[in-house]
Amino acid sequence: GARLVGTSRRASIDMSVTFHALPPSANSACSRCVLKCAGIDFEEVNAYGQTRTPEYLAKFPTNLAPALEHDGCCVSETNAIARYLCAAFPDKAGKFYPGDAKTKAKVDLIAEYTGITIYALIAKAMYPNVGFSLAAGDVGSFDALKEHLPASQEAAAAELLNLLNDKYVNNWLKNSTYLAGDEPTIADFRFAPIMYFARVAIVLPERIVKYLEDLETKVPGFKEATEGPRGFTADKVKA
Numbered sequence: 001g002a003r004l005v006g007t008s009r010r011a012s013i014d015m016s017v018t019f020h021a022l023p024p025s026a027n028s029a030c031s032r033c034v035l036k037c038a039g040i041d042f043e044e045v046n047a048y049g050q051t052r053t054p055e056y057l058a059k060f061p062t063n064l065a066p067a068l069e070h071d072g073c074c075v076s077e078t079n080a081i082a083r084y085l086c087a088a089f090p091d092k093a094g095k096f097y098p099g100d101a102k103t104k105a106k107v108d109l110i111a112e113y114t115g116i117t118i119y120a121l122i123a124k125a126m127y128p129n130v131g132f133s134l135a136a137g138d139v140g141s142f143d144a145l146k147e148h149l150p151a152s153q154e155a156a157a158a159e160l161l162n163l164l165n166d167k168y169v170n171n172w173l174k175n176s177t178y179l180a181g182d183e184p185t186i187a188d189f190r191f192a193p194i195m196y197f198a199r200v201a202i203v204l205p206e207r208i209v210k211y212l213e214d215l216e217t218k219v220p221g222f223k224e225a226t227e228g229p230r231g232f233t234a235d236k237v238k239a
């Protein structure tokens with residue numbers, strides 16, 4: 001089904017934004033952050049059970065959510081969606097992907113590292129706890145290796161915590177409010193929502209707890225955009 005989040009009477013149907021998302025998904029929340037925090041009108045459609053239909057595949061060959069439709073363009077992959085929105089709505093979202101090539105490169109490297117390295121560890125560490133299926137080749141995907149799943153989760157969680165402290169707390173968040181400076185960027189929107197999943201597997205470092213509080217209280221739209229994963233894990237937070 002579809003849930004109408006916002007519409008613009010001025011925009012034609014061709015220029016409207018349709019956002020395909022999974023409500024509890026941290027990755028979907030990453031894209032929703034860009035939309036909400038930029039004040040872009042959009043219609044959100046629940047993608048659950050839809051991503052393998054012929055209609056969806058024709059638009060999004062990766063058959064994944066989140067995904068976005070706007071002005072005849074179909075985009076999936078979280079970072080690609082974020083960069084597209086910043087380019088397509090420069091007056092509203094451009095501020096989240098600011099500056100010259102060097103500035104953008106820092107935002108990009110943090111966003112890519114987060115999506116590739118950090119999210120993979122989060123999935124290994126906590127997906128079994130919430131009933132999500134693991135990727136092909138992961139320990140948890142083999143019945144014969146099920147007894148090793150707790151050890152695999154523990155190892156992933158330990159490395160996750162290590163990298164959060166080493167790369168984020170003691171580096172990117174050491175001397176600034178947000179990851180790439182004192183204003184939020186799409187790097188923050190890629191990282192912060194997935195911390196609501198990470199907290200199932202590890203006790204988040206104090207600096208990251210404060211960072212999330214800053215986003216929730218100081219960045220309009222962020223708290224609403226992340227309601228899905230925050231609510232989904234609220235009763236599963238590691239003590």
